[in-house]
Amino acid sequence: MNDRDLAAAALALLHGNDVGAFIKPARLQYPHQWNWDAAFIAIGLRHVDVNLARRELSALLRAQWRSGMVPHIVYHAGPSDYFPTPDFWRTSGRPHGGAIPSSGLTQPPMATTAVRLLLDASDDDDGIAFARELFPQLLAWHRWLHTARDPDGTGLVAIVHPWESGTDNAPRWRGPLAGLGEVDPPAYARRDQRHVPEDERPVADDYARFMHLIGLYRGWQWDDATLWARAPFLVVDVLFNAILIRADADLAEIASRLDQPHDEIDAWHSRGVRAFRERLWDEERGAFLDIDLRSGKRPAADTWVTFTALYAGVADARQAERMVDERLRAPGRYAGMRFGLPTVALDDPSFEPRRYWCGPVWINANWLVARGLRAAGYPEDASRLASHALELTRRAGFTEYYDPRDGSACGAQGFSWSAALVLDLLHDPDGV
Ligand code: GLC
Numbered sequence: 001m002n003d004r005d006l007a008a009a010a011l012a013l014l015h016g017n018d019v020g021a022f023i024k025p026a027r028l029q030y031p032h033q034w035n036w037d038a039a040f041i042a043i044g045l046r047h048v049d050v051n052l053a054r055r056e057l058s059a060l061l062r063a064q065w066r067s068g069m070v071p072h073i074v075y076h077a078g079p080s081d082y083f084p085t086p087d088f089w090r091t092s093g094r095p096h097g098g099a100i101p102s103s104g105l106t107q108p109p110m111a112t113t114a115v116r117l118l119l120d121a122s123d124d125d126d127g128i129a130f131a132r133e134l135f136p137q138l139l140a141w142h143r144w145l146h147t148a149r150d151p152d153g154t155g156l157v158a159i160v161h162p163w164e165s166g167t168d169n170a171p172r173w174r175g176p177l178a179g180l181g182e183v184d185p186p187a188y189a190r191r192d193q194r195h196v197p198e199d200e201r202p203v204a205d206d207y208a209r210f211m212h213l214i215g216l217y218r219g220w221q222w223d224d225a226t227l228w229a230r231a232p233f234l235v236v237d238v239l240f241n242a243i244l245i246r247a248d249a250d251l252a253e254i255a256s257r258l259d260q261p262h263d264e265i266d267a268w269h270s271r272g273v274r275a276f277r278e279r280l281w282d283e284e285r286g287a288f289l290d291i292d293l294r295s296g297k298r299p300a301a302d303t304w305v306t307f308t309a310l311y312a313g314v315a316d317a318r319q320a321e322r323m324v325d326e327r328l329r330a331p332g333r334y335a336g337m338r339f340g341l342p343t344v345a346l347d348d349p350s351f352e353p354r355r356y357w358c359g360p361v362w363i364n365a366n367w368l369v370a371r372g373l374r375a376a377g378y379p380e381d382a383s384r385l386a387s388h389a390l391e392l393t394r395r396a397g398f399t400e401y402y403d404p405r406d407g408s409a410c411g412a413q414g415f416s417w418s419a420a421l422v423l424d425l426l427h428d429p430d431g432v
Contacts, residue, residue, distance in 0.1 A: 010419035022059040027414030028195045033074040039110030044420025047427035063100040068144030071102035083191040090218040104222040108243035116250035148224040155275030160231040169202035170357040171350035172299035185211035234293040242308035286322040302345035310372025337404040360401035363418040370432035
């Protein structure tokens with residue numbers, strides 16, 4: 001399939017997943033709107049249909065809570081066959097909640113970066129007006145993140161549930177999830193294995209822990225202060241903070257183009273960069289690693305998120321070189337399979353090539369890391385990841401994730417961000 005046909009197929013998939021008010025992440029598996037999916041979708045669409053890209057982001061921000069939080073799942077059209085259903089979250093009627101049924105969790109603020117990239121692509125009157133409309137909402141979201149999720153002003157925010165990272169069952173959550181001890185989840189019935197084989201989805205024990213946390217938080221009425229004080233899962237996530245740091249820089253840039261003050265945003269950014277370098281780098285392991293705030297421990301698992309420090313622009317030259325030499329290019333770790341980038345190191349005991357965030361290649365991971373590598377002065381490694389992403393989608397279609405051994409399709413079929421980011425890679429190859 002040539003580039004033109006691939007782009008046409010990607011756009012057709014996004015149109016097929018368009019439900020009118022927004023584009024769903026996958027044909028069957030994910031029928032609602034998800035937070036960072038909306039951002040990746042808009043990033044790809046900006047090259048071909050900027051109005052549709054804007055609609056995606058506006059729809060997401062309509063679900064913003066009064067507190068500033070932007071939820072990770074938005075049920076614009078009410079319940080479907082997807083679980084958790086809107087009522088499972090018990091978010092409705094909360095004084096700090098939103099007007100549209102939603103989950104009570106958030107996701108990495110990729111949407112801010114999407115707005116910045118949209119503005120770069122079209123800074124005519126309409127483009128400026130769009131950024132002006134969304135700017136106060138983005139600012140409120142970042143302010144919420146930097147206060148509710150970092151009340152001590154350390155510069156790094158914490159997440160209260162693995163789903164907030166967007167990498168639901170990554171092996172780096174095993175320690176923090178084991179720390180919950182015996183769990184007592186509310187009654188639930190999984191529906192995530194109807195369209196996707198069981199061995200490509202989270203294991204039962206992880207899922208029970210996800211549910212247990214939701215049960216606790218809904219019992220606490222999703223109150224931010226209570227969550228901070230009592231959440232048994234409280235983790236400073238490398239991925240979330242990398243995306244936030246980059247988003248803070250993008251928010252400051254949007255503000256300056258709109259002639260808005262940005263001192264507060266600049267302060268978040270510089271504090272975040274400093275804290276990320278100081279607290280998340282592990283000199284012995286040569287990687288950036290999460291911190292479990294409840295146990296003080298770092299995860300044992302070796303996962304791809306260390307490379308997102310390059311995307312955030314926080315790694316110094318020596319740290320970047322160590323990550324690239326000792327990990328990215330090291331056969332048996334992140335190199336040596338037919339397709340990169342595995343989301344878990346091949347020599348890590350938790351590596352499973354087809355199970356969700358435990359090893360498969362994800363197009364958004366390749367996209368984030370490729371951008372980081374190019375910015376850090378590794379253009380060939382960046383191009384390799386970008387071309388693997390294109391080759392995977394050419395061979396196996398736009399699926400949720402891919403087996404690094406042979407590139408075969410895993411997870412949900414007809415997956416929107418795989419298509420959208422392919423559009424971005426085809427239109428802006430030097431962007432990554
Ligand atoms: C899964 C992914 C998450 C994504 C959602 C919708 O939960 O782990 O990152 O946002 O599906 O695609």
